[in-house]
Amino acid sequence: MxxxxxxxxxxxxxxxxxxxxxxxxxxxxxxxxxxxxxxxxxxxxxxxxxxxxxxxxxxxxxxxxxxxxxxxxxxxxxxxxxxxxxxxxxxxxxxxxxxxxxxxxxxxGREKQLMKDGVLDRRAMSVSGVTVGDMREAARLKGKSDLAPFKDAYLERNGSISLISRD
Structure with a gap:
């Protein structure tokens, strides 16, 4: 050049x-x-x-x-x-x-749904670099031992995982 x-x-x-x-x-x-x-x-x-x-x-x-x-x-x-x-x-x-x-x-950016109606979206999790262990950690931070009480989960714009209860 x-x-x-x-x-x-x-x-x-x-x-x-x-x-x-x-x-x-x-x-x-x-x-x-x-x-x-x-x-x-x-x-x-x-x-x-x-x-x-x-x-x-x-x-x-x-x-x-x-x-x-x-x-x-x-x-x-x-x-x-x-x-x-x-x-x-x-x-x-x-x-x-x-x-x-x-x-x-x-x-x-925007949030990404990682779980819908209690079913993990493995593809969305993989693309986002989120493991099942990360999801379980988010459940524990909400005071639960597993993901069963939760309906939906999102990877938020700030990188945190939010969990929505079934009730």
Missing amino acids: DPQSLDWLHRLIGSGADTITWWQMSIRAAVLFLIGLIYVRLADRRAFGKLGAFDIILAIIVGSNVSRAITATAPFVPTVAATGVLVLMHGLFTHIASRSHAFGMVIK
Whole structure:
């Protein structure tokens, strides 16, 4: 690839730590936030515990940005500006997701049914990385020794398993 064909990219996001502007770093932060969100959404949601992908990617990038600003490996003001852009994006996306179900599903994902009418959906469990042991653990956390008292089960958007009683 001809290096000159990437000139537009270098002008847009900068090419060196010594010459990057605050707005170039902000563009980088916004782009990396979106890329990171996609990566985390593609990963197994249970790998990240109770946080949603949306929150995890913000925490990772903010932590990274803050550490670089603290250690002076990145310019202070541009780093703070870029981090501010991410926090504002998070707030904006959260606001939009609270008003648009479709946008919320894209950003936060959706639940997956793992058990219906007392019958485990082994395929859904396999795709979601949930074992029978995980399901039994969820039952124990509800104070039951097995899955018999439960009608339905869902892998929630935050990675937890919710169980719906038969009664």
